[in-house]
Amino acid sequence: MNSSLSDLLTEATKRSAHVRSTFKVVSEADSFEELAEIAQRSNSFADLEEGGVNYLASWCVRVRQLDRTRFGKTLRSPLSREREATAGMTNLLQKFGGKVNLRNPDEMIYIFEGLTARKKFVLCRKLADGLENMSSIAPTTRKCVTSTPLRPSVAVSMANIAKLQKNFNVLDPYAGSCSTLLAAALVEPTCKTVGIERAHGGIVSFMKIQEDFAVRKFTPLSGLIRGDSRDIAIRDKAIEAISGEEFDAILTDPPYGIREKVDEGCPPPLVELFQSIIEDRERGKRLLRVGGRIIAFCPNRGEDDLTDKQSELPSKEQMDRAGIKLVAMMKQPMNESLSRWLVVFECIE
Ligand SMILES: C[S@@+](CC[C@H](N)C(=O)[O-])C[C@H]1O[C@@H](n2cnc3c(N)ncnc32)[C@H](O)[C@@H]1O
Incomplete structure (x- = not known):
């Protein structure tokens, strides 16, 4: 060697x-x-x-x-x-x-x-x-915890699949208690992290999240924005939080509609995220840079393969318009009856 x-x-x-x-x-x-x-x-x-x-x-x-x-x-x-x-x-x-x-x-x-x-x-x-202090971000050790927190090993793996490097800008548009962003800060302390969360402070306390970063001596979040990530003005705030740059990685665990509700009559969250990315790209304000990655979960509804028909994933046409390709998808069993897909996308143009 x-x-x-x-x-x-x-x-x-x-x-x-x-x-x-x-x-x-x-x-x-x-x-x-x-x-x-x-x-x-x-x-x-x-x-x-x-x-x-x-x-x-x-x-x-x-x-x-x-x-x-x-x-x-x-x-x-x-x-x-x-x-x-x-x-x-x-x-x-x-x-x-x-x-x-x-x-x-x-x-x-x-x-x-x-x-x-x-x-x-x-x-x-x-x-x-290997990463020794992973348990330091376990939900049981945190002040802010949602009803669906990600396990540290899962959040850290997402950060690694995103290939986080020094000074990367990292966004979670469905941030919850910011498990993904804590993992990003643990894996690569120089990352600038930004979370968007629409639940009110009684459910997701931003003060507690900031304390969760501070007590671990992690680099403070660059932005923690209360609002709906489908809203252009909210995404603009996220971009402002990184001084108008583009994000290098989006790590996210949107609601699946199983333990947590999704909006009735609306497309699945990942499809909506792609709509936002297209919208931003077409108005000349990119959310994700070329080469940047999206690492996200989406629910498995009992089929072995996710296809466009099931529409949990963006369609081929949406991916083309977003300039993004699907790189990999891995099935993760959660318990005997439930599993989810970890999907990896890369921005190619
Ligand atoms: C599965 S949870 C995320 C859990 C998070 N990974 C954690 O460890 O706490 C999804 C979160 O997305 C938020 N959410 C759902 N739709 C949203 C939207 N359109 N914009 C911003 N936040 C949203 C929900 O309030 C919820 O906190």
């Missing part, structure tokens, strides 16, 4: 809702001594040795026994196994300039035992852990 690939993997891991940790495999062998020898031959730890950039980095060695049938449920190996491993790899480890730190080392060296189709031991360097 070259360093730019491992840098990318490290960055991706740090913002992932579903990956626990990633590792770079250094060597595999049937003894600890051989593991170390191969690692030395390939200079896999040169940065921790004299003259290396991480010469003074603290480190520790951990052994994890992964074959449950042989080792039982606990993945942790006995301390005696870690001692055996460090003794077997002395030739390599004694070259490191940094101190051993068992609690919070700069460098974590792992030996996995019991991986299928591998030699007895696999020596790895940990690249990174």
Whole structure:
């Protein structure tokens, strides 16, 4: 793995809702001594040795026994196994300039035992852990919660599918308690977030939402607008909140008409969102920039495929007029009888 690939993997891991940790495999062998020898031959730890950039980095060695049938449920190996491993790899480890730190080392060296189709031991360097503080935005920890809050792992995944980058402008036109925008702020703290919500303050308190951002030391919302996102004047306020720029991403979870009412006689929310995007594009005030993404949920009404006929999604003609294409759709089961689609659109012109 070259360093730019491992840098990318490290960055991706740090913002992932579903990956626990990633590792770079250094060597595999049937003894600890051989593991170390191969690692030395390939200079896999040169940065921790004299003259290396991480010469003074603290480190520790951990052994994890992964074959449950042989080792039982606990993945942790006995301390005696870690001692055996460090003794077997002395030739390599004694070259490191940094101190051993068992609690919070700069460098974590792992030996996995019991991986299928591998030699007895696999020596790895940990690249990174997945997003650790995701539970900090869980609805149970928040001051403002609606009756349909998104789970943190779902909201974080939406932010990642939108490929949020530094200083992105992010809009939720059906914001509720702003789960999507909290996730955006967690994943990419430099994002400018704007929410539009039409429910009154007794149901969705903007003060509490702002407190939810403040207590977590997240970048404050750039805009929190009370009103109907179908209304041009309300969308203009959203655009003003980002100094007249265009949004790079729209993350949203509109009402499905199941636990939360949709307006009777009106098209489904996503169809209305596209109508708004077309309206703005045709009046020369883009809501979404070219290359920007919309990540949204829509209900599954019992069919396996959403088609234009079911009209939860914008029609082909609407997508063409909006300059937007459907990139992907994934089905997410919610319980035994209910599922929804996560749909991904990209603005192409
Ligand atoms: C499914 S909830 C969003 C929940 C949100 N993701 C959360 O975690 O709290 C949909 C929200 O959209 C709001 N809403 C519905 N139609 C709207 C519209 N046309 N403009 C603005 N907000 C709207 C509803 O009041 C509701 O709070």
